[in-house]
Each structure stands twice: as structure tokens, then as C-alpha cells.
Amino acid sequence: MYASLCVVSLGIAGFFWWQGATLVMPFVWLELLVVGAAFSVYARHATDGERIVLQGEQLLVELENAGHLERAEFNRQWVRVEPKSGDGSLIEVSGQGRSVRVGRHVRPELRPALAREIRRALRGCNG
Template sequence: MQDLGIAFQTAVGNSGGNLDGRPPLPSNDWLMKRNCSLSPRQVGWFYFSIVCFSTAIALFFAWQGTWLVLPFAGLELLGLGIALLAHGRHATDYERVSLTDGMLVVETASASRMTWDEFNPCWVRVELGESFRALVVLRSGKRVVRVGSYLDPHRRRKFAQELVAALHRL
């Protein structure tokens, strides 16, 4: 496995042989994912510590006679909790493009939704728009899949070049 960046990995492997004695086709696998520095458990402990600290400060001021601090502290904690929950839902998002056994498979996970697209690699066109921020577009007939949203523009171009090269090798 060759690491090409924080969230972009390419694996080229050769696993065993085919049943008919032919050498196996090379396997290309590109995994693109978010770079999250905190695990869900760590985010939970972080939120718990903020709740304890903020509640302690709010209770101190409420004890001093400024009761209006408590509802605002509650709103603050509610807003932070919603933001951390939204972040946590997308912490494990990824895109995987695999070229194995004569099929190009694009697997995408976003929150709790998974999509799986299979293409015949002989009919796939790889396009990269003129815009610096354009995603890599895979077209086959009327089907279109956009990938590379977790890559910076330079790595996105490198991914497109590697995919085109792998498709031409078939």
C-alpha cells in the first residue's frame, strides 16, 4: 500500500491466481476519506468536559444572583451538542474506487447512506473540469458519478491521472 497523502491511498496488489491458471489482474484500490483527528469516543469526552465546565461556571454565577446565565449556558451547550453530532455523523465518510476483475466499482459512504456503482471499465470516461475545484467525473452512458470530494485539487488531479492510466492498462 502506497500512501499518497493524508486521506488518499492507492493499493496495487496481486492476490493469488485465477481458477483457470491465468495470472490475476492487477487490483487498484483508491480510498479517499476525511481526516478526522478525534474518534467519536474522544468527541464524547470532550463534550462531557465542556458540559461540566460550562455548567460549573453557570451555577457559580447563578449562586451569585445572576440566574439569566443558566438558560444561555444551556443554549450554548445545546448548540455545541448539535454541531458535534452533525460532525460525528460525517466523521467516517469515504469514497472508494476499485478496479478489480474487469469491473470499476465506486463505493460512497455519507452519514448513514451508502451508494454502490459498478461500471464496465472499457466504457468509462474520466473527466476533470476546468475549474480548480472541480471533482473527478466518471461517465458511462447516462450514468455519472462524481468522486474526489475529500481530496485537495492537486491530489484530485493525481487520482484522475492514476485512474486513467489504470483504465488504459486493461
């Protein structure tokens, strides 16, 4: 898509440059550079996300941000999930001396529901 944008913009700019409007070409190059930088920044964060998986006795939390993957495993019997309902801040999952904050990609008013869902899933595995 970016290549087609470059071809069209450079084609139009080339036409006007050929007609004598020589200042068009530098501005098109500047435009394509800025748009390319914006696409690059977007591409770095396009796969950002959080993954929370409960597998048997382990709670696995994976956070991906700009290509950096942070992974934490917790024994589900020792996990604490905070804050309590009503608070719109990030949810802290902690246990065994480690902690991670989740909920960046969830609207603040829905974070308490996510915390309740995690707690319910952890309790549900007890039997």
C-alpha cells in the same frame, strides 16, 4: 468529551447561580445546546469519503455522504474518466448509462492527477 464539557460548564454556572448571578444558567444551557448541535452536524459528516477500487474487470466507486452510501460498479472496459488534465472540476466516471462524480475530498489542483491515476490503473489491467 461533550459530557465533560457539560459537567464543567454546568458546575461553573451552578456556582455563579448560587452566588446570585441567575442569568448565567440560561446562557450556559443555550451554549451547550449550540455546541451539541455542532457536534451532531460534525458527527454526521465525519465518515464522509470516496472509495475507488479496481477488482479484476470491475471498477467499484463508493461515495458516502452524511451516512448515505452510493455505490456504482462499472465494467472497466467501458469506463470513461473525465475531465481531462488541467480542469479543476469534479471527475466524472461514467459507463453503461451510469455516472458518478468523484474528487470532492481532493484539492481542485490535484484532481487532474487523480483522473490520470484512475486512467492509468484502468489501462494497466489490460496487460
